Amino acid sequence: MTWEPTSPDADFDEFRSLLRRFAADRLAPAYPRWRTEPFPRDWLRDLAELGVFGLLTSPELGGTLGEGGGYVPLGIAAEELSRGDFNVSYFLQLQAIGSRLLGQSDSPRVRERWVPALVRGEALASFALTEPATGSDAASIGTRARQDGTDWILNGEKASITFAGNADVCAVFARTGDVGARGISLFCVPLDTPGVSRRAAPSSTAHLTQRGSIFLDDVRIPGDHLVGAEGGAFKAAMAAFDFNRAIIGLACVGAAQQTLEETMEHVRTRHTFGEPLAKREGVAFQLAEHLAHVHSSRLLAYETLRLADQGRPHATEAAMTKWLAPKTAAEAIHACIILHGWSGFDNDLPLSQRLNDVIGLEVGDGTPEIMKAIIAREAIGVVSHR
Numbered sequence: 001m002t003w004e005p006t007s008p009d010a011d012f013d014e015f016r017s018l019l020r021r022f023a024a025d026r027l028a029p030a031y032p033r034w035r036t037e038p039f040p041r042d043w044l045r046d047l048a049e050l051g052v053f054g055l056l057t058s059p060e061l062g063g064t065l066g067e068g069g070g071y072v073p074l075g076i077a078a079e080e081l082s083r084g085d086f087n088v089s090y091f092l093q094l095q096a097i098g099s100r101l102l103g104q105s106d107s108p109r110v111r112e113r114w115v116p117a118l119v120r121g122e123a124l125a126s127f128a129l130t131e132p133a134t135g136s137d138a139a140s141i142g143t144r145a146r147q148d149g150t151d152w153i154l155n156g157e158k159a160s161i162t163f164a165g166n167a168d169v170c171a172v173f174a175r176t177g178d179v180g181a182r183g184i185s186l187f188c189v190p191l192d193t194p195g196v197s198r199r200a201a202p203s204s205t206a207h208l209t210q211r212g213s214i215f216l217d218d219v220r221i222p223g224d225h226l227v228g229a230e231g232g233a234f235k236a237a238m239a240a241f242d243f244n245r246a247i248i249g250l251a252c253v254g255a256a257q258q259t260l261e262e263t264m265e266h267v268r269t270r271h272t273f274g275e276p277l278a279k280r281e282g283v284a285f286q287l288a289e290h291l292a293h294v295h296s297s298r299l300l301a302y303e304t305l306r307l308a309d310q311g312r313p314h315a316t317e318a319a320m321t322k323w324l325a326p327k328t329a330a331e332a333i334h335a336c337i338i339l340h341g342w343s344g345f346d347n348d349l350p351l352s353q354r355l356n357d358v359i360g361l362e363v364g365d366g367t368p369e370i371m372k373a374i375i376a377r378e379a380i381g382v383v384s385h386r
């Protein structure tokens, strides 16, 4: 009998199995291709058909959100699809964040134009907070929005934005007032608007994630493309981070679990000095430790999402997950590379690619130090990261 991680909720076992098969049959064989080739846009619709983009969206806007909430199944999707291709979790994250933020708009031109299209995989969302001079200190952004009649004019530069190169719409955070977090507003910016230009930066995931810069040069958007209250967007950004940190955690868990399972198979069959590697405690105990660490990250992530589904506060648990899961995943995958010997390091296996991809999300959506500052501030009460 081989140990399997417990499912967080048996109601989703069928959904989990469907996604695990898709990850194994469709995503895993193609994962190395996106090192050099662009990710085909029609795959986005194939992902949408799995039902993974509408989990946080009400049926009126084309989604499947019911009374039980959609965060736990979104986490299951991140965990399972990341077993095949870690970077596919970015589609889950950005479609979920995009439809949550744009779905809050009072304007049908924003809500109805974009949200159903995101759910169906016909449009791709991005989220632009970070700037060249401000990452962790997000309340200090300098991108400006000023009113001109009923329109808004946006100027500024956003940096390290996932899908900068290929998104259709962007949730842009810009300053409409002078004071810190309270002066930040959210705008829906269709990325074909005149004055928008973008540049995807070279990186190991560039062909799939197209992460890079978005430049806003006198970009004129209609007044109803301000989403939510003027000056009230920082809270919305932080709320999106909260659930997404657990989604990232589960993407890391999926990649690590897959790697641990592949490595368990390797150590059962690879012989040195006349015996399978698995017979050595020095090998088996390493895997045992990493399985335990990864499983504890999994439980914390699902606990965070359960709180979110119940509408209860979960910012601290989300920060704990975002600190712990990428770190334990990176440590586990690193150990698995070494346990494979040269074959783990070479590109014929996806282990080095997974390690690199997981490290990207140790930084993205909040670094370990910022996560620890959030946990410490909540727990101890006097810690400031400003």
Ligand SMILES: Cc1cc2nc3c(=O)[nH]c(=O)nc-3n(C[C@H](O)[C@H](O)[C@H](O)COP(=O)(O)OP(=O)(O)OC[C@H]3O[C@@H](n4cnc5c(N)ncnc54)[C@H](O)[C@@H]3O)c2cc1C
Pocket: 126, 127, 128, 129, 130, 134, 135, 136, 137, 159, 160, 161, 162, 163, 211, 360, 361, 363, 364, 365, 366, 367, 368, 369, 370, 385, 386
């Ligand atoms: C893969 C990836 C995807 C991303 N996608 C997006 C996206 O879609 N949209 C978006 O807006 N942004 C995105 N980002 C940007 C990301 O959110 C920022 O990189 C992150 O918030 C950190 O900001 P920074 O890189 O400017 O680092 P900095 O803020 O300059 O920090 C540098 C280092 O200093 C440490 N540090 C900073 N302040 C403190 C402090 N007070 N105390 C102790 N240590 C501190 C940090 O922990 C870090 O180690 C992405 C980044 C990555 C890597």
